[in-house]
Amino acid sequence: MARHLKLLVQRWSSRVFSVEVDAAPRYFGVREQLRGEPVPPDVFSEVQKQDRCYSLLVCSGDRVTGDRFHWELRDRLQTQLPPGSGLRSMSSFIPDQKGSLLKGYFLQSRAGNSSLIEDILTDLEQRNPVLVCSYSQSEDGQQWTQCLWYQSEENPVRFCVVPSETPKHHPSVLNMINSDVFYSLEEACDVLKQCGDIIPETRSVLGMLPSSLDARRKPDFPVIVIEGLDATGKTTLTESLRDSLGATLLRSPPQCLSAWRGRFDREPPLIRRAFYAVGNYITAEQINQEASKSPVIVDRFWHSTAAYAIATAVTGPVSNLPHEGAEVYRWPGDLLQPSLVILLTLDPEERKRRLRSRGLMKTDEEEELDHNKLFRLRVEEAYRRIGGPACTALDASPSADLVLQQALLLIRAKCHL
Numbered sequence: 001m002a003r004h005l006k007l008l009v010q011r012w013s014s015r016v017f018s019v020e021v022d023a024a025p026r027y028f029g030v031r032e033q034l035r036g037e038p039v040p041p042d043v044f045s046e047v048q049k050q051d052r053c054y055s056l057l058v059c060s061g062d063r064v065t066g067d068r069f070h071w072e073l074r075d076r077l078q079t080q081l082p083p084g085s086g087l088r089s090m091s092s093f094i095p096d097q098k099g100s101l102l103k104g105y106f107l108q109s110r111a112g113n114s115s116l117i118e119d120i121l122t123d124l125e126q127r128n129p130v131l132v133c134s135y136s137q138s139e140d141g142q143q144w145t146q147c148l149w150y151q152s153e154e155n156p157v158r159f160c161v162v163p164s165e166t167p168k169h170h171p172s173v174l175n176m177i178n179s180d181v182f183y184s185l186e187e188a189c190d191v192l193k194q195c196g197d198i199i200p201e202t203r204s205v206l207g208m209l210p211s212s213l214d215a216r217r218k219p220d221f222p223v224i225v226i227e228g229l230d231a232t233g234k235t236t237l238t239e240s241l242r243d244s245l246g247a248t249l250l251r252s253p254p255q256c257l258s259a260w261r262g263r264f265d266r267e268p269p270l271i272r273r274a275f276y277a278v279g280n281y282i283t284a285e286q287i288n289q290e291a292s293k294s295p296v297i298v299d300r301f302w303h304s305t306a307a308y309a310i311a312t313a314v315t316g317p318v319s320n321l322p323h324e325g326a327e328v329y330r331w332p333g334d335l336l337q338p339s340l341v342i343l344l345t346l347d348p349e350e351r352k353r354r355l356r357s358r359g360l361m362k363t364d365e366e367e368e369l370d371h372n373k374l375f376r377l378r379v380e381e382a383y384r385r386i387g388g389p390a391c392t393a394l395d396a397s398p399s400a401d402l403v404l405q406q407a408l409l410l411i412r413a414k415c416h417l
């Protein structure tokens, strides 16, 4: 543990630290010596003089263990910390260095709570792969310093906290590929295989994969994917298309995974996204089989997996998404490409009305779409940016019959049906 931390700390002053305030990241850096006048970074602007702050960064070498620990740590801190600790998400990264992101939390200790909080943090650091730092303010209130907790008692090294420029990319973008979005079956399977001992259901999921997959095989009949946020009318449209075109209707994740979906929805993003990625490959094999006999309609596929993953990994406004044309929006080379992807778009108020009138239980991400406007905007924009094939938008606000007629026009024009 100590060796791993020492390696990490070697490039400490090239790291940027980011704390989420009101769903947007605020940045600061650290320097061994302060040059020029101190300027307190705005993360600390609302902290009272007598308060201390702490950061915890998860630094496990094993990403499955690290991600699960990070996921559970929030609950643990929320139950153990005294009220008013202002728990926030935080991360640290080296700008432009892929894979350098460390995730964690930032908290405040109000006067009188210090010893309780320090006991919790000491215990956490001794038993888990976590690096704790404390932050304190100078007498005149002008300067904050950061102290690495694991060595603070023997030989404290204090870093000066300095403001940092907003980086070109949201920090999560650095670790997105093969952590949030998987670009090959092999990468997604690797994650699930590593979970075999902690999540026994993983073996059953992997057992559903066909022994061989051929993404280059060209289906004889067109394959049409219907995408969109929940309650935009995908089920209604896909069922009508099946009947109108004499098509086979499939969905991703496929029916054979439904028993395990809830289990994986409770896991952190790395494992959850790997599950949905594998689901797409199982659906792809079903498509290959059915598309030799009839057209195939698919309810959600790769666009959903990538768009929700990208939009959840970043926070804040749409401008925090990876830029248009970025590598994350590409189609996986080993996944079957549909002939057409139709994206159903709907005014948020009408979507809410349909959700209310349907009255079914919602997943956490669906709840989030309802409450968090920025999240919804990020999902919609990510859908539009994913290519290979890109989505064709279709206004889903007219009557179900009119939407069906419009979809048929698009399919006939594009797929010559």
Ligand SMILES: Nc1ncnc2c1ncn2[C@@H]1O[C@H](COP(=O)(O)OP(=O)(O)OP(=O)(O)O)[C@@H](O)[C@H]1O
Binding pocket: 228, 229, 230, 231, 232, 233, 234, 235, 236, 237, 354, 355, 357, 358, 396, 397, 398, 399, 400, 401, 403
């Ligand atoms: N064009 C339409 N006009 C009015 N209501 C519609 C239309 N299409 C679907 N609905 C109604 O809106 C609700 C949501 O539709 P549907 O279940 O097809 O959406 P969905 O996109 O499949 O949702 P989810 O992804 O959550 O399963 C249903 O009650 C459905 O009857």
Ligand SMILES: Nc1ccn([C@H]2C[C@H](O)[C@@H](COP(=O)(O)O)O2)c(=O)n1
Binding pocket: 230, 252, 253, 276, 280, 300, 301, 302, 304, 305, 306, 308, 363, 365, 366
């Ligand atoms: N191919 C898919 C299908 C679904 N998901 C995820 C994205 C959302 O969290 C949720 C929505 O599905 P629904 O509730 O409408 O069945 O499932 C995915 O990642 N990939």
